[in-house]
Amino acid sequence: MAIENLISLELSADEQKKLDEALTAIEQVIGGKFISLTPSERQTYGRVSDKTEDWIRKVKDSMEQNPSLVLSHIDVAEYNRDFETRKVLIPRINRLEKIYNLFEDTNMLLGADLYHNAITFYKGLKASAATDAPGAKTVYNTLAARFPGRPSSVVATSTPK
Numbered sequence: 001m002a003i004e005n006l007i008s009l010e011l012s013a014d015e016q017k018k019l020d021e022a023l024t025a026i027e028q029v030i031g032g033k034f035i036s037l038t039p040s041e042r043q044t045y046g047r048v049s050d051k052t053e054d055w056i057r058k059v060k061d062s063m064e065q066n067p068s069l070v071l072s073h074i075d076v077a078e079y080n081r082d083f084e085t086r087k088v089l090i091p092r093i094n095r096l097e098k099i100y101n102l103f104e105d106t107n108m109l110l111g112a113d114l115y116h117n118a119i120t121f122y123k124g125l126k127a128s129a130a131t132d133a134p135g136a137k138t139v140y141n142t143l144a145a146r147f148p149g150r151p152s153s154v155v156a157t158s159t160p161k
Contacts, residue, residue: 007109056083 011019037045048056060083063070070076122143128136 006113007106009106009110 060079063074063076063079067076122140125136125140125143129140
């Protein structure tokens, strides 16, 4: 059963160039400053939840209001720098996340359209190969390699004994 085309989209060369320029601009700003963690490092550090975010803010306020209680090994200037930088990053992360989701969702729909049409062609090709349509078996057998382990109902032409 044919399904409706889920998405129809083209990006002009100018639009592609603008996207690439915007990504390059971001890469230039963050290059050498931002950190890339390994999967195990990600597990080690985890994420700060909204509840913990509020607590961190209260700790900052408490340190500012009670400087004599701050332990000497805590670098308050560095704490404040980290706090302010994180405050700057969060809304940008949210924007990037929304943009990423748009890219990912669009790509998902494009992939679904492509796969649906590819599988429709493949099934039609299988039927054509079963009826000995010229060249169909060769193309079918090439594409059938995508599904190893599944026996083919269309066998390659064998030579007579």
